[in-house]
Amino acid sequence: MLEIFTLTLLTLFAITSVVAAYLAIRERDLVKAVVYSAIQSAMYALIYYVLMAPDIVLVYIPVSVGLIPAVLLFVIKKTERYEGD
């Protein structure tokens, strides 16, 4: 029973990460794209946790949900906010 619960969580996180990545690439407002990318990274962190890698989760959440979106928001503040013409 626990195996089925774990595998269901795994598939759920994987599908949510696909949706978040698609929205991050299609979004024209770059701030929203960064937020969707952070959601995708959080889903990957949960996938790592389900795949029995808790030490990676401890490094991955501050780096990929905290630091990289902060750097990207700094870059967007210094440059343009909207993509395209």
Add this chain to the structure above:
Amino acid sequence: MVNEYALFAAYVVVLSLYVNLGIALYGIFARPSLVKKLIAITILSDTANAFAILVGYRWPIGKLPKPPVITELPVTRKVLETYTSTAVDPLPQALVLTAVVIGLAVTLFIAFIIIQYYRLYGTVNIHKVRRR
């Protein structure tokens, strides 16, 4: 029944990782903004790391796997046998731990390059730069 469900879950996870790879490559090659390309590069590196973790995973047939940590201190032969029969592979986890930190450094470097590019050209849209 658990075995078929584990196979189904493995297919779904691998397929979603491949789809993420395709989305990230589309973002790198087809979107005009350099910041969007940087976001796509982070998604690409995350997906590669997830593939490496997935290779080391032991699919739950019979019992759930455990993290690769030995918690009982007098390491006897029996403790080692339970460890090798239940723990996942620790080598991809060590490699991914290094790759995450290196990816952060690379992302910071590319962000610096994008800011300097904007100071030189006044835009981060590659189509507008090509027209000048």
